[in-house]
Amino acid sequence: MKMKRNIVLSLTAVLATLFAGCNDYLDVNDNPNSPEYGRIPPNLSLSAAQTQSFRIITGDSRNVEGGINTNGLIQLGNIMTNTWAGNVNSFTNPYSDEFRGNITSSFYSGVWDWGYVSIANFQKIIEYNSEDFDNHKAIAMVLKSFYMQYIVDLYGDVPYTEAFQGGNDSTPAYDDDKQIYRDLADQLDQAVALIESADGSDAAVGGEDEMFSGDMQQWMRFANTIKLRLLIRQSDLTDAETVAYINGQLDTLVGAEYLNTAVTINPGYNNTNSARQNPFYNTYGYGITGVAAGNRNLVTASEHAADALNPVADPRRGRIWVLQGGVVVGIEQGDDAEGAPNNPSSIGPAFIPVPVGGTNTSVGSAMDGYVMTLAEVKFLLSEAALKYPSKFPGMDAKALWEQGVQASFDQLEAGSATTYLETVSTLDGFGWDASANKVEAIMTQKWIALMNGNEAESWIDYNRTGFPETPLPLTNNGVGRPKRLMYPVSEYVGNSANVPQQTAADVFSTGPFWAQ
């Protein structure tokens, strides 16, 4: 009996201990594997925020199903501007949705999905709870504006004021595209102000800035350039309110400095691992040991691109494309295997250096990524000077245009553009003097300068200006090219109460506010 009591007592004691210790016992839910996000300072997140967002432009070969599909702006732009075709000799119906005009909510949905989650990293830096990172926050504001502009350009009305709040608001409301544009311009002003006011208490930006290595002067120039791009995008709008707004904003830019170099990114791309390669090279070129990516054989020059380069013997063509018999051989978009040439030109050595000895990819893997080329900047300034000469005293549209062409030659290591400029000077649409519409000359040259680069910029300009002239693919369903993308599946599933009604036909009829 006594023993029994002891057992009962000890059992009771065991139970009591168990419950008393219950809460301690359950306190095992602190993640030992990763740092808490809120405690990661901007200097430990800026670099990744920059490199991840750059993959919006380049795309990414690591499309994990169920994850994010990252067919980037480069592919979208090069196909929509009829620069790329698919190698029908090796692939069945390449890019058939793009060519047919089969635009669905799955079409390039990665631009939106990957775009927003990448831009959110900038928002987190902006919101980081400390006064000591003004420079970092300014950079984040500049890049948020840069990428958000593409989101608006490609979709129109999108979530903005309620966006980026994670689990606190998983169904953000949509904002008017025009108002977003205005706020982006304000953000850029604030960024410049932050840089100007940053003092010794603010952490200096160093190696974590993979774009300008902490050169804040360049960040101010970049901010000004993006602001100008925002304004010029709206320059064809004629309503008085917009015109007044643009003029007012341009006044704030008088005397401002603009980029004098390309904006590149390089966190130390190398060929030690596929995830460390320049993402464009990895996606469209070669793996680290020289194995060709599937896209390497898929992407070829279009006939339209070839026609822009061959007749004028453009010195850049052998850099942009792999020449076949000394010329660019392009496939007409939508052509079939019987009609297409057997040996089309693939992406050239300026973009995809062939591995040395077939296996050494150190050169291509380590290339800088181009966020914004100098040619793009010059053509933007040229258009600004052309349209608003009074706001750009001392700037000559034609000279800037020529500088743009030369900048492209420089980037492609194609020598001097002088001869080329002479050759095209008599061609309407190609040369400045021969072109009745100077905007067409700017847009055509911008398109050529951006071949295999971020042609989405050119496609957006095409939606705005109608230049350069772009033929439709043979297989086009008669619907033409869309003016924007459809809201992605994720919005219909995850934000259906807010996503605006939209049909496939809508994206062919109207663009964002500046192209309606």
Place this chain on the structure above:
Amino acid sequence: MRSKFKWIFTLVLALTVQLSFAQGKTVTGTVSDASGPLPGANVVVKETKAGVQTDVDGKYSIQVATGQTLVFSFIGMTDREVKVGASTVVNARLDEGSVTLGEVVVTGALGIKRPANAVTSSFGQVNNQQLTQASNPSAVQSLVGKVSGLQINATSSSVEGTNKIVLRGARSISGSNEALVVIDGAISSTTVLNQLPPELIENVNVMKGAQGAALYGSDGSNGVIIVTTRRGSGGDKIQIQVNSSFDIQEVAYVPQRQLRYGQGWDGNHSIQENGSWGPEFDGTLQPTGLPQADGSYIVRPYTGIKDNIKQFFKQGNIYQNSVTLSGGNLEEGYITFSANRNQTDFIVEGDQLKRNTFLLKSGKKMGRFTIEGNMTYLTQKVEQTGSDLYGNLLQTPSNVPVRRFSHGNNDQNWTVYYRNPYWSLQNDREFNRTERFIGIATLGYEFNKNINVSYLANLRMHNFDNTSYVNEYNDLAAPVYGSSDRSVQSSFLTSQQFQRLFYGDLLINFDYELSKDFNLRANLGNNIQDTYIKINSVGGTNLEIPGVYNFNNVLNPYTASQLTNQYTRNRKTGVFANVDLDFRNYLFLNVTARNDWSSVFAEENRSFFYPSAGLSFIATNAFPSIKGDVLNYAKVIANWTKVGRDPVAPYAVQNVGVLGIGYPFTDANSYVQQTRITDPNIEPEFVTSKEIGASFGFFNDRITLDGSFYITDTDNLVTSSTSSSASGVTNIRLNVGNLQTKGFEIDLGLRPLWSKEADGLRLEIRPNFTYYRTEITKINADADEVSLRQPYDWIGVFAVKGQDFPMLKGTTYARDDQGRIIVDESGNPTIDPEFKNLGRVTPDYIVGLNSSISYKGFKLAATMDYRKGGKFYSDVKRNLAWTGQLVETAANGRDGFVMPNSSYYDAGSDSYLPNTNILTGGGSYTNFINYYNSYYQTTGENLVLDATAFKLREVALSYAIPSKFLDKTGIQSMSLGVHARNILTYFPKQNRFYSDPEASEGAVTNADGLSFTDRYPAQQTYGASLNITF
């Protein structure tokens, strides 16, 4: 084997029998059955509590007065009553009878045993004999068709087939719907059950009703499969049992393909194509495939070879051998040792599984203490090819003599578009080694006849070693033909995962006879669970020295973000109470309550409580008058159950930074935010279930009928849902919406022929019927559907509000207002990109049938099932469509056809007119291909098939050699058997054996209904087995 099995039941019963002695004389005797003395039989003096058990020789001795009646009983035997006369020797022979439905002892949650009468929710039992009838090495697969409400889907058809067990449909959208597996009182997993040799299993109790499982808490909310392994053999003599079986495994079927057109494209024969879009077969000698190493071609008549891809697969073999030694009983101590070996040589060359299982069980009752221990050590090694070679193989044109390319050279393959599958066999390999140690210790102490306490401690340690590699290949042939480079970079990855899971149950058990009418049994308990998992991996690409698979040899190591280095820990505690009240042995009430605390939630959400109540009424006991020759048993049950669940991963409620892609590029790290997060305030989800059911026995159980109807509601569903990416995250796991499952099940048992003699003619037929529907009743305020999986732009699996779950949705051809397919001027249909419902994945109903016939030692048993309706997506069909192998693509001489029931838009009348002459795919061979490539294969509706299937799962014939022939051999019993599994499959016409609808995806995501090409063709097996007991 049969008698040993019953013995254990008897032991269990014996433990509950109060021992006492009456006045009178001593009567002795032997109790026997058809096969000899019966140890462990009960001998009870009628209308008293006095009783004893027979010893190992079937002998007993009892104090009894003349004129009293002795009742001899043994589970599974008909009771025999003998009035004690003058003699002091009373021998009794028991005949095998049916177990009365209500008497079967059922092991329920937490090992609480009850007679079936007292079980207040529905269950189904499968015994060892039913389980092993066809020597299926997988205990999980052996359950198929044997219990209603149970659905088992194969989640992989590789050498190590994996399965998922679902009871009564879905309760969660994206959390697990898999039933909990409990082995010997400790929670386990389907994987472990699948690796447990079926002959070690004494019986399986499938607890379908939620109420029975409520005590397991969240783990048991999807139903519980309670597995009891065998305990001692009963006698003090060691019994040795040897089981051996050998199976031959072969491809059951491959998809039907057209045999009219061969290798080529655009109507031209070409040696390097992966399409069957060549010219029509003409029997002329043609080069086939790429030139061989010596420059020559494989030349053969240009004709189709039926099922040529079957050549790739070989005959598989399965060897199973086991030895089990057992003896003793609980009172005197028992021990069981079993060693089991399974080797499977799969139908794919080089794919092999080797498994060894050792089990040691022992226990003894000493005074008031009972100590039992159970140790299982299991090792398994699997070698298999890592690549998706079946997807490539399916593209093979029918004129290719597959086996002649078995040299495995890619540059001499039959096509330049993919690597030679034989190359993959040798160069893309995966090795898994699993070691499991499972230890269970139970300590019991009996304070008095009313109160006892027990503790069950279960420690499981699993170690998984996984190594995979791909060898380098530099493509020489493809560039020559202008095709994509098939080169592959060498890579190597090895990972190790260690899991330690502790599970402990403290139970205080009460058993009181409150009055003559009331019996009370109650249990109070505490449960703790502690799970620790550690995973580490290393690997990289570019192996310096070919053939050396070690991290040392890797030139380009993977980055931290491509590898895993983590450990997770989570804990759970619970307190629970269980009360069983028994009124006059005809009314039973069971009430349970449990409170859990789970570490995975934020502190304020950790605690959750849930109760259940159930009632069982035995009409035949309450009103003995209705009991007669026709109706001998009637039971009605009703129960209501609520169970809380915690389907949240450890640490998930914390928002952490993750390394950016590629970091560190050089020397610095940088972090981004997670894109898949969990709501930090996430709460438990609750499953509420209501069930009514009834069991009837007619004509002395010659006919039995079981039925139940249930409604299960899941509230506060925890689901990973797609959020607006604009929020910065793509998925949030949160409480969203509700779902409801309604269903019913009927199990019928028929014994049209049932000889009283065990070796007489006996025929048993057991059909069962399962019906259920799951509907999403609420999805959070903003969305009305959740995408579970969308592998392609044309197909996905969704949870849609107000619709059956899961729902296949996909693209369709656009139709006019009369439902006609709209074609354009070129005859091509317009694809409507908006996803439409393409059908519910779950079947309309499932009918299972088990039947057996036995006579004089011969037994023939068969199991089959028929799943009617439901839909699934077949990627195999898509593969055959674009490569021109689909039977339909051979129609019309490949010259275009009028799309049936189609229309075209007539601008003049602004209306759709019936299409009678616009040809789809007409004009040229290229247009025909284009239709299949650009339209047919990318439209979801073309690839969604009826999932109806009939399968003859098992047929087994066995013969038990009569004991008289074994008398002097030292052999107690011996049986021989032949069996076959999956030998007959029927699909509706539209599924030309493309895919097995059962082989659906979704072990984790519940995105069932998607069938891809990474599965091997279904297999059928034939074999023979031998069982000897010494």
